[in-house]
Amino acid sequence: MIRSTYLVARRDYLGYVTAWGFWLGLLFTPVILGIFILAPTFAQNAQPTRYYTVIEQGQVFTDALRQEMSGSDEQMVRMILDPLAVTERRSSDVLDTFDTAREAGASVEDAFEAAGGNPALLPRRDFVEVDPPVSSSAELAPFLLGETLIETPEGPQPLFAAIVVNDGTREIEYWSENLQARTLINAARQAEHELQLDRALAAVNVSRDVLESAREARRDVKQQRLRMGEEANAETEVTQADQAPFIVSIMMAFSLWFLIFSVINYLLMGTIEERSNKIFDSLLTSVKLPHLLAGKLIAVLLLALTLMAFWGIGSGLLTWFVRDNIPADVAKGLSSLVVAATNPALFIPALISFVLGYLMYGSLFLALGSLCDTIQEAQTLMTPLFVMLMAPLAMLAFAIQDAESALIEIMAWVPFFTPFLLILRMPTEPPVWEVFAQLGIMALTTLIILHLATRVYRAGAVHGAGVNDVWAFFGKLVPGKSSA
Amino acid sequence: MGEELPLKMTGASKWFGSFQAVRNLDFEVPQGSIVGFLGPNGAGKSTSLRMALGVLSPDRGQVSLFGGAPNLESLKRVGFLPEERGLYKKMSARQIITYFARLKGMTNSAAKARADELLDMMGLSEFARARVTKLSKGMAQKVQILSALAHKPEFLILDEPFSGLDPVNQLALEELIVEEHKRGATIIFSTHVMEHAERLCEKIVMMARGRKVFDGGLDDAFAALGRAVHIGVSDGFDLGQAIAPSGFEATEEGDHWRVILKPQQSSQDALRAAIDLGAPITSFTPQEARLRDVFVSLVSEAEAQDLTDTLAADAAAQERDAA
Numbered sequence: 001m002i003r004s005t006y007l008v009a010r011r012d013y014l015g016y017v018t019a020w021g022f023w024l025g026l027l028f029t030p031v032i033l034g035i036f037i038l039a040p041t042f043a044q045n046a047q048p049t050r051y052y053t054v055i056e057q058g059q060v061f062t063d064a065l066r067q068e069m070s071g072s073d074e075q076m077v078r079m080i081l082d083p084l085a086v087t088e089r090r091s092s093d094v095l096d097t098f099d100t101a102r103e104a105g106a107s108v109e110d111a112f113e114a115a116g117g118n119p120a121l122l123p124r125r126d127f128v129e130v131d132p133p134v135s136s137s138a139e140l141a142p143f144l145l146g147e148t149l150i151e152t153p154e155g156p157q158p159l160f161a162a163i164v165v166n167d168g169t170r171e172i173e174y175w176s177e178n179l180q181a182r183t184l185i186n187a188a189r190q191a192e193h194e195l196q197l198d199r200a201l202a203a204v205n206v207s208r209d210v211l212e213s214a215r216e217a218r219r220d221v222k223q224q225r226l227r228m229g230e231e232a233n234a235e236t237e238v239t240q241a242d243q244a245p246f247i248v249s250i251m252m253a254f255s256l257w258f259l260i261f262s263v264i265n266y267l268l269m270g271t272i273e274e275r276s277n278k279i280f281d282s283l284l285t286s287v288k289l290p291h292l293l294a295g296k297l298i299a300v301l302l303l304a305l306t307l308m309a310f311w312g313i314g315s316g317l318l319t320w321f322v323r324d325n326i327p328a329d330v331a332k333g334l335s336s337l338v339v340a341a342t343n344p345a346l347f348i349p350a351l352i353s354f355v356l357g358y359l360m361y362g363s364l365f366l367a368l369g370s371l372c373d374t375i376q377e378a379q380t381l382m383t384p385l386f387v388m389l390m391a392p393l394a395m396l397a398f399a400i401q402d403a404e405s406a407l408i409e410i411m412a413w414v415p416f417f418t419p420f421l422l423i424l425r426m427p428t429e430p431p432v433w434e435v436f437a438q439l440g441i442m443a444l445t446t447l448i449i450l451h452l453a454t455r456v457y458r459a460g461a462v463h464g465a466g467v468n469d470v471w472a473f474f475g476k477l478v479p480g481k482s483s484a
Numbered sequence: 485m486g487e488e489l490p491l492k493m494t495g496a497s498k499w500f501g502s503f504q505a506v507r508n509l510d511f512e513v514p515q516g517s518i519v520g521f522l523g524p525n526g527a528g529k530s531t532s533l534r535m536a537l538g539v540l541s542p543d544r545g546q547v548s549l550f551g552g553a554p555n556l557e558s559l560k561r562v563g564f565l566p567e568e569r570g571l572y573k574k575m576s577a578r579q580i581i582t583y584f585a586r587l588k589g590m591t592n593s594a595a596k597a598r599a600d601e602l603l604d605m606m607g608l609s610e611f612a613r614a615r616v617t618k619l620s621k622g623m624a625q626k627v628q629i630l631s632a633l634a635h636k637p638e639f640l641i642l643d644e645p646f647s648g649l650d651p652v653n654q655l656a657l658e659e660l661i662v663e664e665h666k667r668g669a670t671i672i673f674s675t676h677v678m679e680h681a682e683r684l685c686e687k688i689v690m691m692a693r694g695r696k697v698f699d700g701g702l703d704d705a706f707a708a709l710g711r712a713v714h715i716g717v718s719d720g721f722d723l724g725q726a727i728a729p730s731g732f733e734a735t736e737e738g739d740h741w742r743v744i745l746k747p748q749q750s751s752q753d754a755l756r757a758a759i760d761l762g763a764p765i766t767s768f769t770p771q772e773a774r775l776r777d778v779f780v781s782l783v784s785e786a787e788a789q790d791l792t793d794t795l796a797a798d799a800a801a802q803e804r805d806a807a
Contacts, residue, residue, distance in 0.1 A: 004556075007586055015574060278570030282631070285537050285564045286587035288556060462539055463500075 004287040008295025013302050016266055022303070025262070026310055049125065050160035051152055052184055053132045055140075061165045061172070064191040069127060072187065073108045081117055084329045127184055128152070130159075137164045137173060144177055163188055244333075244340035245427035246403060250396060252341070252350045253423045255308075256357060257392055263304045264365045267296060268378055271369030280461040289458055293450075297362050304358070340427075350423045352439055357419025360446045361389070367453035370460030377467045392420035399424040412438055415445035488551035490515055490639040490670045491536050495545030498531050505531045507694040508545065513639075513672050513687075518665055520681030521674040522775075523691035524783055529674040530567045532691070533643050537564055550639070560589050563637035567644045567674075569628055571616045577603060577627045578612040585634035595634065602630040606656070622653050629657065633664065640664060642673035646680055658684060678775040690779060692786035698778070705778045713751045715758055716740040716767030723763055730757040740767060 016022055054062045078086050078095055085092040094115050101111035112122055133143055133150050140162050142148040149156035161176035161184055172192060174185045201208055274280060283292060319326070319334070326334070340346065364385060372378040395417070398405055403424055412421035418438050426435075459465040491513040498506040506528040513519050523529050534540040535547050538554030550558045571580055578599045585595035603612045606626050616624055625648055632640065642661075646654050661684055665671055675681060681688060688705050690698035698705060716739055717723050723741040724734040732754055734743045743754045751770040758765055 004587060007583070011572075011575075011583055015572070019574070273573070274570075277573065278566070278568035279572065280570075281534065281537075281539055281566035281568065282564065282570070282584065282628075283587075284539050285559050285562065286556075286584065 005291045005295040005298065008283075008287060008292055009298040009302065012270060012296055012299030015270070016299065016303050017306065026307060029262075030311060030314065047126060049152075049154065049157075050127050050181075050184075051130045051150060051157055052127055052161040052163065053130050053150075053159065054163045054165065055132045055135065055137065056165035057167055061163075061191065061195060064195040065163070065188055066129065068187045068191040068194065069129075070108065072183075073125060074102065076123060077108055077112045077117070080121055080123070081112070081115055082327070084327065084333075127160075127187075132162070133159070137162070137175065140164075140175055144175055146177075160184075244336035245343065245346055248337055248340040249346060249350075249403070249423050249425075249427050250400060251337075252346075253392070253396060253399070253420045256350075256354050256423065257389070257396075257420055259304045259307065259354075260358060260361050261389060263300050263307070264361060266303060267300050267362055267365045268369040268382070269375075270296065270300075271366055272372050272375065272378060275370055275460065276373050284462065289461075290454055293363065293366060293454060293457060296366060297359060300362060301355075301358055346423075346426045349426055349435060349439065353419040353422050353442070356439075356442050356446045360416070360419070360442070360449050361385075363446075363450050363453035367456035367460070370457045371466055371470060373466065381467060381470065388416055392417050395421060396424070404428045413441070415442050418442040488515075489513065489548065490550060491641075491672065492548040493532070493536065493542075493545065494548070496532070496535055496542040496547055497544040498528075498535060498540060499543050505694055506535070506542075509691075509694075509696055511689045511696060511699050513670060515670050516665075516668065517670055517687055518661065518685050519672040519687045519689060520685035521672055521689050521691070522676065522678065522681055522779060523674070524676055526693075527691040528694040529691055530643055533641055533672075533674060536641060537562065560635070561638045563632035563635065563640045563669075565629055565632045565640075565642040565645050567647075569625055569648070571624055571628055571631075573616045576613045576615055577608060577619065577623075577630075580616065580627060581631050581634050584631040588635035588637075590635050598634050598636075599630075602634060606630060606660075622649055625649060626653070629660070633660075636667070638669060640669050640671045640673075642671065644675060645673050646675055646677055654680070678779055682775045688775070690782055692783040693790045695786055695790075697782045697786045702775070705775060711745040711751075712771045713743045713745065713754050714740045714767070714769040714771060715743055715754070715763070715765060717758075718764040718766050721763050723758065723761075726761045726763065727754075727757055730761075732757060740769075742771075 054065060056062050075086075078098065081094045081098055082092045085095055098111045098115035098117075101114040102108070106114060109119075109122060113119060130150055130152060133148075134140060140159075143150060143159040144162065146158040150159050160178065161174065163184075164173040164175065166173070172188065174188060176184075198208060201211075274283070287295070323331075365382070368381045368385070369378060372381065391411075395408060395411060398407055399421075402408075408421055408424060409430075411417050412425055419442065422435070422438050422442075456465075459469070489512055493509050493511055496506060496509045497504065509528075509532055521529050521533070531540065535542050536549065536554070537559065538547070538549070547554060550561060552558060572583075575583070578596070581599035581602060582592070582595040585598055586592060590598065600609070600612065603609050608623060608626060608630075611619060611623060616627065619627065629642075629645065632642070640661075645657060645661075649657060658680065661671055661673070673680075673684075682702065685702065687701055688698060689696060690705075714737070715723060715734075723743075724736060727734050727743065731746070732743050732749070734741045736742075743758075745751065745754060755765075755768055
């Protein structure tokens with residue numbers, strides 16, 4: 001058995017990895033993921049500068065808007081300088097240097113450089129204010145329609161928007177041909193809010209600093225947890241290390257889903273190829289059917305492991321090369337994730353879930369592939385399976401909000417979802433009996449599916465059963481159609 | 485490996501739903517023989533051969549391969565060419581032959597050496613590393629045949645091996661079968677082209693409509709049909725009446741008389757009898773019996789029998805319904 005299974009697995013595996021499509025997927029998946037992650041930054045940098053103007057009798061609203069726009073730029077630059085500190089709302093040396101420079105009157109750009117920021121990373125300003133080319137809204141039309149250009153440091157450019165402040169009617173009008181870009185109009189609304197707040201405070205003789213003091217005086221609500229056993233004497237405050245298992249479990253569940261979704265196609269295509277190439281009879285006089293199936297499943301499992309190893313080693317090497325540039329906080333976070341991922345309490349159930357989940361879905365795809373002569377035929381049968389595979393993905397969203405939700409707990413008992421949802425539940429430390437029961441049910445279901453898949457595969461490979469036979473089978477289950 | 489029969493089928497039957505593809509089939513393939521498994525399309529040949537290999541299980545009866553039910557051990561002694569040709573398109577000819585040889589138990593180095601030897605023997609050395617998609621249909625078929633031979637099987641089961649081959653390659657395949665037989669292999673091949681069976685086989689099994697209609701040697705097959713000579717005479721001579729006392733049966737067919745030869749009679753006997761009778765002979769043409777004629781005759785009989793059986797079954801059913 002081992003020899004014939006090994007030979008089938010070896011042939012299939014080499015067949016997959018020597019195909020150019022495999023290498024395209026292997027190399028381009030990280031590239032595509034990278035593009036998705038960096039796309040917003042690219043899009044922002046690629047966007048042309050937009051020029052706007054404010055028409056106002058005085059300067060009050062104009063100054064408020066300038067402050068608002070400068071505040072958004074400042075927030076963005078602070079995020080670039082130290083994203084973790086900004087997210088966790090704490091101070092850091094870099095941010096302190098930046099703030100000190102700003103308080104001393106430096107521009108956002110100069111303060112960024114003073115804090116050690118790389119000028120190349122400084123995002124270009126999306127919106128730049130220009131002097132009003134006309135004095136009334138009635139004369140703005142040719143500028144907003146692009147018929148007349150305004151003078152800018154980049155040469156003549158169209159006017160993107162104009163804000164007209166009418167003190168007489170107490171109205172502020174926002175004029176622009178672009179109805180989708182909300183940044184500037186939102187900033188204008190926020191500026192007006194702040195302006196009116198300042199006026200209200202002044203009316204009651206209260207300084208704005210009172211609000212700042214109140215904000216500074218806020219007490220943080222620290223998340224705590226009770227610890228059991230050996231950890232009972234440890235700090236109770238929730239740390240990165242406490243949250244790491246949840247993050248890792250989500251990553252693992254998603255990775256399992258992604259791998260099953262991406263490699264399962266190989267099983268399907270390989271089986272369709274063998275069926276259309278009429279090669280089953282030759283194989284079945286040399287290999288027992290279960291051994292043939294085992295070889296095929298092992299080949300694609302190895303393929304999945306190859307992908308994981310390639311991406312894992314690639315990520316490791318990349319991290320190693322940039323290790324000196326990784327901030328200490330980020331390094332600590334990564335370390336917590338590695339520790340969580342290698343914790344046997346999470347790792348072992350995840351590994352079992354991965355293997356059983358792969359066998360369950362893999363054998364289903366293999367069996368259905370044996371009934372199809374073409375990809376078009378396969379698509380009609382695969383659609384329900386793909387829908388079933390999408391459900392765990394939707395549940396990942398629930399798990400991110402609350403891994404202990406009743407939905408996750410209940411759905412984890414459904415064997416088709418157990419591989420993904422059990423991993424998600426592990427950091428919540430479910431009762432041991434539940435873990436074993438769910439693993440047991442999943443193993444039993446996998447065995448049943450493997451058995452049924454072997455029968456379906458035999459029907460497809462040996463007896464030439466096809467898609468029409470599947471519909472005929474289901475047709476017989478419909479009352480009144482059994483004789484049809 | 486002993487003297488057990490390579491293949492024996494006893495009362496083997498196979499249904500696909502309500503359709504009975506093979507009916508109560510009995511036959512043996514003696515060791516060292518070349519057996520032709522003949523029949524028209526849909527006769528049940530491929531189903532029978534798939535049962536012989538254990539790919540399909542008989543619904544009734546037994547199949548014995550080297551003395552036991554077909555299993556991977558006995559199948560290692562068998563080389564099989566399926567009717568539906570198929571190869572892995574992205575593999576090279578050498579890889580495919582090596583792969584199937586290894587599945588049959590050969591070591592990697594031995595399988596590669598055997599693949600090179602076979603490809604060289606069939607004049608395919610220069611295509612050894614070419615992908616199957618680069619090969620012509622005939623070449624690909626040769627590669628598949630070589631895959632069946634690679635592990636030097638004791639018993640070769642070839643399902644329609646000549647179909648799809650041009651005459652030159654058909655001849656090459658005949659020579660290959662003879663070579664394999666000389667090596668000691670027992671061979672059964674199915675075909676509906678009688679000439680191959682006439683040239684190669686010692687034994688014939690004929691099937692029609694799922695039934696065996698003949699099982700025996702070539703001579704027996706010819707005897708089943710009967711031989712004849714055509715004798716032309718002039719002046720309205722009644723050869724039929726004249727030759728009857730000599731033990732010959734003759735019927736007039738246009739410008740000649742057809743004289744039926746019994747098994748112990750030769751065409752020379754018929755000619756001599758006609759001369760002795762003083763018949764004015766104008767032509768003499770011995771009619772060589774061909775396997776094709778035997779085949780057509782037996783298949784027609786089987787089809788007629790099948791029709792009779794069907795009508796009888798329908799009548800019986802109607803009677804039952806009426807009752």
